[in-house]
Amino acid sequence: MAEHNEKGRRAEELAANWLVGQGYQLRDKNYRYRHAEIDLIMEHEGLLIFVEVKFRSGTGYGYSEEFVDFTKKRLIIKAAENYIYEIDWKRDIRFDILGVYKDRDGNFNYRHFKDAFY
Template sequence: MAQKDVLGRQGEQFAAEHLERSGYSIVDRNWRCRQGEIDIVALRDGVLVFVEVKTRSGIGYGLPSEAVSVSKLQRLRRLAGAWCAEHEPRIRAMRLDVIGIVVKHGQDIRLDHLEGVS
């Protein structure tokens, strides 16, 4: 497995643990369809949250969350619709979140959770 894939999986695990500590239930992880992948689907207080996780080993190219473009958010909305069509959840509301994580060797992890990004 490539180093960036290992870093990405580590970041997704940190994100899932953060969400659980914050009162979310993890509903699905790494859900795939022909249109792409949703990193995490979580639920809290009747709100279904589709989470894009971006992990970096530094901020030389900007914060991880800055890598989520408008076109990426549009794709996430389509993926969220596909997930709902397959699972038919009973929910009050939905939203898209981004969790950006910086993991620098020998330093504390930086995690930024941006709620309702679209």
């Protein structure tokens, strides 16, 4: 596996653990539908939440939310629609972006953008 893929998977693990620590429940991860993938699917306070995880080793090139473009959002929404249909979800949903940042000391920090798009 390429190094950037390994970093991405590690960031998804860290993000899932961080969200669980915030009271979220992990329902699924790396859900695929056609050409789309949803990194994390969480449940929290009656909401089904689709989370796009972005890893950055710093903010010199911008923040995570800047790297989720229109096409990526459309793919995530299509995959989410299919997931909702598969599990027959009848309640509200939300789309979040969670940035995982590694600082100079090797510590991980998180920026959670709730209701980032739709």
